[in-house]
Amino acid sequence: MAPNSPFINFPNSTVHSSQVPITPLESWLPMASRAAPPPLPRRPPPRVLLLRHPHHFSLLDRPLPDGFRFLKPWESPLPLDGFLSSAEARSAEAILTSARAPVTADLLRRLPEVRLVISTSAGHNHIDLAECRRRGIAVAGAGDTKSEEVADLAVGLLIDVLRKVSASDRYVRRGLWSSEGEFALGSKLGGKRVGIVGLGRIGLEVAKRLEAFGCAISYNSRKKKPHISYPFYSNVHELATNCDVLVICCGLNEQTHHMINREVLLALGKEGVIVNIGRGPIINEKEMVQLLVQGELGGAGLDVFEKEPYVPEELLGLDNVVLSPHAAVLTPETVSNLCDLIIGNLEAFFSNKPLLSPVLDE
Template identity: 45%
Template sequence: MTTDIESTTASVPGAPGTVGRILQVGALMPPLARALAERYDALVLPADAAPFIAEHGADIGVVVTSGGEGVGTELMASLTSLKAVVNFGVGYDTTDVDQARRRGIVVSNTPDVLTDCVADTAVGLLIDTLRRFSAADRFVRSGGWASARYPLATSISGKRVGILGLGRIGRAIAHRLEGFGCVISYHNRTPASGVDYAYVSSLLQLARESDVLVVAAAGGDETQRLVSAEVIDALGETGFLVNIARGSVVDQDALVAALVEGRLAGAGLDVFDDEPNVPAELLALDTVVLLPHLASGTVETRRAMTDLTLANLDAYLADRTLVTPV
C-alpha cells in the first residue's frame, strides 16, 4: 500500500474530493502506530496541540484513536474537515458522538474480538476477589504463613450474580459463570432477547438480590454514576462488586467509603475514574483486587483489535463504509 494517503484517497471512485490526512490521537499499540506511520503517512497529535491544529487542523479527514483517548468536543470542533473516527477499542465514550452525528462524521469501534478476553478477566476478578488469592499470595511472600493460617474466604459456586449490562460481554460473562452453578440475573434498559436469565427492571433491586454485582455496561453520560451509593449499600456488607466496564459507571467515592468502612465485602476493579490514578485508600485493602485496565490485554486480542482497526480504516478509504460502525 502506498504511503501517500492523499493520492490514494483522491482516486477513490465516486469520492467527493480527498479524504484528507490521517491523524493518530493518543498512544496506540506499537504495531498499529507503525502501520499508521508507514502505510498511511499518518500525522501524530503532539502534547502541545494548539500550534499543530492551527497548521494542520483543516487537513485532517480521519482520526485513529483509542477508547481511552477518543476525540473530545473541543478537538473534534477544531478538526473542521473531519469525516471519520476509527476507534481502537470497544468503548467510545471519550469521543463526542453527538457532535459526530450532527456533522455526519462516522465512528467505528472494535467489538466482538475482545469479548472473550474481557469476559475471562471479569470471571478471574470475581474468583480472585471472593477467594482472595492475590491477598493470599502477598501473605505467603511476606512470610505470614510461617506464623499464622490464612483467613477463610468466600465460595464462588452457587452465588447469585447480577450483571449490569447484558450485551456481548455481559452474556459471555454469564455463560462462563453458569459453569460455577451461579444464579444469573441482569439489568438492562430493556429485557435482552434470546436469554433465560432473570431480568430485573431496577438496578437497586438487582443489587439487593445479588451476592456479586458485575458491571459490564457501556460508559458515557447515560450510565454516569449508575452504580450509586444507594446501589452499593443495597449489595451490603456481604456483597461484592466487579467492574470491567468504565470507572465512570460507579460512584467511586461511595465505593471507596463502603470498602474502607466494611459496608461492602470486597471489589475487583479493572477500571477507575481518573486512570492511571487509583484512590490511595484502596491500596492498603486486601479485600480489593486492582488491575491496570487490562481486560483485553492479551497478545491475541490486541492483534485482532489492530487488524479490525485497520480494516475499518481501509474500508473507509476505499468506499466510505466501516466494517464495524457504532
C-alpha cells in the same frame, strides 16, 4: 494531390476511383508501440490524525500500515492545542483515538476535513456521537475483538476476590504462613447470585462463563432482552438486593454515571462483591471506598477507575480488593486482532467499502 489531403490521386491507373484514402501510419503500429495515454493524477495518501500514541501497534513491534499518512502531534514542536490549529492537522481526513483522548464537538469543528473516527476502545462515551451523526462522520469501534478477554478478566477478578488469591499470595511472600499460621478462609463461587449490569456482548460472555461455575444469573439493562431467560430487573437497586455479586459491563453515559452509589452498594450487603470492567465513573468511587474501609461491602475487583490512572490510596491496603490497570483487553491475541481491525476499517473506508465494525449503524 492537394496539400494535406488524406487521399492519393492515380490519374493513369486502372483504379476506378481516382482517389484512395491513406490509412494513418500509427494505426499500422503494434499496440505496444502506440503512445500511452497520460497517467491519471495520483491521490495523496489519506491523512490520519493520531490523538495518542498507537500503543497497540508498539506493543507488538508492529509498524503502522502503508498507504496512509499518519499525523503525530507528539512529534511536533507545537503543543497539542497549537498543533490541532495547524494547517497539517486541519487537513486530517480520519482520527484514530482511544478512551483517554476524547473526540468532542469542539475538536471536530477544528478539523473540518474529518470523515472517519476510529476508536480502539470497547466503549464510545469519549466520542460525541451526536456531532458525528450531524456531520455525517463515520465511526468505527473495536467490535467483538475484546469481548471474550474482558469477560475472562471479570471472572478472574471475582474468583480472586472470593478466594483471596492475591491476598494469600502476599501472605506467603511476606513469610507470614510460617509465623501466623493458616490464612483466612475464602468463599465459593458456585451458587453465587450474580447480577450483570449491561447484558451486551461482554455481559453475555460473563454470564456464559459464570453459569458454567453454577452461578445464578440475573441482569439489568436498558430494556429486557427478548430471547434471554435470565431474570430481568429494570432497577439496579432491586438487582443488587437480590444478588451476592454485581458485575458492571455497561457503557458510560449520562444515565449510568454514578449509577452504582451508596444505596446500591448497601443493598448488595456486607458480604457482597462488586466487579467493574466497564468504566470507572459508573461507580461513585468515593462512596464505594468508604463502604469498603468501613466493612459495609465485602470486596471489589476493579479494572477501571474514576480518574485514571489515579487510584484511591485507601484501596491499596485492602486485602479484599483486587486492582488491575485497565488491562482487561491486553492480550497478544486481542491486540493483534485490534490492529488488523484498525487497518481493515481504514482500508475499507477509503476504498468506499462498508466499515468492518461500524458504531453509528449498530
